[in-house]
Amino acid sequence: MGTAQQTKRIVVIDDSGSPVTLSGTAKSHYSSALVYFIVINVLTLLYSAATLAFSASRMAAMGGLPLSLSISDLLATIFLVSGNGAAAAVSVVAENGNRHFGWDRICESVARYCARVSASIALSMSATASYFALILITLIYLHKRL
Known part of the structure; x- marks a missing residue:
């Protein structure tokens, strides 16, 4: 998502009959919702790497750490x-436009960019489902332990 961008150039004829080239670039950094999505996913990746390393050590088995990690996972x-909701909302507007506000569909012009955004959202949703499964497994483990 962080590198998703696409430039579209079109040639139009102005009033004098001269061709004019117009250019527009779609970038993820132009939308605060997509920037939020990127930041949340990067922070979650860093958190996941840290907790994986911590859990691999024997220190994680001590005390109430499994409960603390479960709360952090939640x-x-x-x-x-x-983050997924914010990015998906922007993606839907890019795909369908919003005629009430006069916003055109941009995915017709920058399909490659929109495909990368959609793939990023799908991958993040799979990470969310994995975290949800991790929380359920940990809660079952903690329940059986008590």
């Missing part, structure tokens, strides 16, 4: 869901 899942 927060990561909540942030992922909010």
Whole structure:
């Protein structure tokens, strides 16, 4: 998502009959919702790497750490869901436009960009589902342990 961009150039004829080249670039960094999506996914990746390394050590088995990690996993899942929702909303507007506000569809012009955005959202949603499964497994483990 962070590198998703596409430039579209079109040639139009102005009033004098001269050709004029117009250019527009679609970038993920132009939308605050997509920037939020990128930041949340990067932070979740860093958190996941840190907790994986921590869990691999024997220190994770001590005390109430499994519960603390589960709460942190729940927060990561909540942030992922909010980021996915924000990015999906922007993606729907890019795909369908919004005639009430006069916003045109941009995915007809920059299909490659929109495909990368959609793929990023789908991958992030699979990460969210994985986190949800991780939370359920941990809660079952903690319940059996008590």
